[in-house]
Amino acid sequence: MDGLLEYRTRELRHERDQVAVMLDSIDEGVISLDHEGHIQHINPIAAELCGWDPSLARGRPWVRILQLRHEGTLQSVASQLEGVLQRGEVVHMSSQTLLVARDGSECAVELKASPVRRRNGDVEGAVLVFRDISYRQAMIRRLNFQAHHDSLTGLHNRTAFDDALTAALADGGFHQLLYLDLDFFKVVNDTCGHAAGDTVLRELSALMRAHVRETDVLARLGGDEFAVLLYRCSREQAIERAEALCAAVSAYRYYDEGRPFQLGVSIGVAPVESGVQASEVLRQADGACYMAKQSGRNQVHAYHDGDAGFERAQREVQWLPLLHEALENDRFTLYIQPIRSLSDATSKPYYEVLLRYVNDAGEHLAPAHFMATAERFGLMPEIDIWVVTQALQVLESDDGRIESDAVLAINLSGQSMGDLRMRDQLAALVTQSSVMPQRLCFEITETAAISNLAQAREFIYSMRRLGCSFALDDFGSGMSSFAYLKELPVNQLKIDGAFVRNLTRDSLDAAIVSAICGICAQMGIITVAEYVERLELIPALELIGVDFVQGYGIGRPHPIGAPLIPIIPRNNGPAASLQG
Template structure:
């Protein structure tokens, strides 16, 4: 370290107080020295000026005497001049020269060293250590007469200067001392408040007492400094209190959460654990603090305790958050193994360096138990405990794949209970549920360990037989059927006997998917019910009935997709009066067509039977009603010219307890007068649901709607039930009308139906009128209306690109 650096280092260590004293003293000393130097200089200059003035005065006073000496050249004048010179004690010598530069007079003070006569040379005043000298012209009235040389002693003046110096040097120390005292006093006025502030800061840093305040009487910057300190302490106190409150809240939060929280420093040593972590680890914070995290938190891979999982250390090493990983087990100090979910993240300091890490440990024992329980519930039927349909489909799909590899034969059984509805209707759903539980146990007892039993929904069960040919499968199915038939269910002193219809299908190249298997097994089960119930039906690909049912099942999904994709189209066929004087206006029946996936037109005969058989017709009827009313809303001219619009209602729709409310809500939502709407109900549907049909008819007739009994005459008891149905129209079944020209029996049936209708005050409508001969005979019999291709071919209600005449028929 150089001398300069040492001086700088020393000065940096000097206290503020001493720095202030040194600064004031140094500044004062510099000023004092400068003032002393100035005073010395000015005093010396004043004395020198005085000496020069004395010399000049001598020459001026004696100039006339000098001229007299030169002009008169008299000894007396010279002697008188000498005496005059002696009156000036500081004149050491005087020599007079005439105009010709000749020496004429000389004077030398007694007792001094001889002064040589200088050569003649005019000169200004010259300074020598002990004297001044000058060779100055002598003039009178501006006229020169010669020159005079004078040597003037400086010794008296030097004595005065030395005395002046002594006085200054005597006063200077006193002045310096006074300045030092002033500096000390002044620094106290400044340094003492600063020292008080420094002591206050030191006290705050040592004690952490942010309530400390310091006071002063100063009104200047010192006072502002004290006020600033007090304001700073107030804010620090508020921040400290807020921070303390936040820390308390944070601590309470950490102690309250159920997850274990463990923190470590940058070296992986434990620095904090909440109470939940202490419980999980069975270790107190005091015991763990400062120890390595990997020794305290023993995380291993689930199922293999030899594989350690240093999750927190990874967060430190990789400087990134480590998300929760599955399959982690915590082994605490008690040796207990706890399934946990662990994630960790690094903590950063202000410089951006990793300062530690925090790890959150969650006990997932209960979560895993619930997950297993939820998984079981998701895969099993809550009522019977059997595998549910979704899990059954998954298992069957896997077993099919395995069987294909092993070249095993598999069979699917589809079971549908017979007479189960009797139990529900007689004893309630609680009894029905109990019956299903008991049957599930009975069915399971008849199966092998490798077989899969599932409840598919309602009173339907599925069984998948692995490694089983059709012969053995049939025997198992028979055992199941017999077990169900032999079972007697007792409820509230009532004994019930149920049966089961079983559809059976073998897995082969035609039925390789789960959906195909369930579909054809359902068809076989339906065939078993059609064949008398409580029997087994084996699905065969060459069975025409099975193929028909399979086709219908396929149509169901196509119908549903068609409704979702709005691929149905409305058509209408006019119904014309045969009496020329009958009411005017449009009278038509609404028909329906469907566009298939390729845009081809599908006639109703292709999909309506499947819709009726599998209960999809209510969806179609709702779609028709809604769209017909909307079409009439959007076409006011059609609405004004409309006399009557007929809409078909199927048997399933009529039995739907919510359909009547739906019709009323649609009538309320649209402005069409109700008396322009006619609902056509088939005779078979009306007779099968007589009470429901009568309620449906009476409710809507009260609103003004009209009704037609469609396909009348096809039932065996048509006339017997007719008087119980308050309908406005009888539509004579087309099977009588089509051949009435050639068949007298059909003509007689048409005539009889027409006469009964007229007697009961109903209008009659003949369907399938395909030529003028039929129309002429209907007119002769007295039928009121006619409908058929011979009168009007169905046309689209809303012509579009799909409905052009060039459209293909599927």
């Protein structure tokens, strides 16, 4: 019997040692307790996480070795484990639990405590198993931050802002929303590169953060647009805060190789009140921001009911998805209007290309309906490329829609003049086409040209080198037309219709047109009189020396391929807009 007992004792020791080896080998912390909560065994991982030598930890109460606290409050959570020994419960601690080591260092842990029972079911101890999840928690926090913050500026992103706005609308308080759109940011981006643009966005974000309260929400919505949610703020306080932001951004300078760049910010203010949808608040703030831009940029505009300018801006916004869809699915179509020579009856057919939008009802709408939207949202370069592409296809096809030797005049926007990528695209279209460049004349308005004279001059030279000609449109509408004329290497000059339509009845208009023609003759520039609405104007213009005429008295705009609309003599007629 004694031998059997000794054998059994050795076998139990061996099993215990095997268990100890296994516990010491796993990569989780393991602590076994007796029924009084004293530590019987602590494996190396657990000892390392707790900061205790295993030999010193054994026999001590577990609460002295395993100090657990709530991550948020830092209060002890040891009481949560009392149910394990007292009532035989299994306890899980899967989040917001910190283990404070003997040296004061902390790590996030995930813990499970399970009771150890005798055969009769009584609790005789417990086993605590825990692991360090600090890396996982850090990753979760990082992913959560990335999900709610802009990666470039560190500000809240659109998702976080939308959540904050929705909550603000539901809390019953009175708040204000600022919608910010940087002015002239594209100049820095295009001139200095995208890296410089990113630097500007980061620096301005830090600047704006310094001008809002910590309790407010400053977010980058995308591109160069930002928003600020001002809590518990009156309309007057919001306007004051917005004006301070305007002043701060206006005082900011970005330097590139010693060149200073000044920006601005247009800000719209709208109330955040319960009972209003978040989309409506954003619509009001965005519309107010647009009004600030229309008023001269770097200004503040506060939304109010019955704002006529705001309603007009909203009508423009409604065109935006239609224009995107038109570009994607060719919902535009081209019209042409004849330009007739007064000095050479054998000259080639000459037309100005005009744009129309085709709506769902099949109606052809002139650009007056949508041009403001296209300009506001920077779509003009894309639209210009579409027009040039389609015009080249018409000339290349030589399918009878237009004379095989016809010359086309194509309008280009001021935005296209300042877009370097668009310039490269345009040059590629011309050089890759089988159409002779001499059959293309590009038109730019005088106002667009003089707004950035250096860019306009460079653009004109680059296209003329390819063989295309250039016309200066609406000449005379600017304040210093003649002063700028010698700076622009144009082939043609289109005299503004304001001086033409009443030329036979107003001697001053006749004198102005005569002066323009005289100067152009000296410079070798061809003249085109616009808005020739009455046939009686033609002899007078011919006598003055105008080279070409265009207007409803010559021919109305019509779709490419359609027969020319016959001339109907009239004393007065609707003016033919160059935009159609």
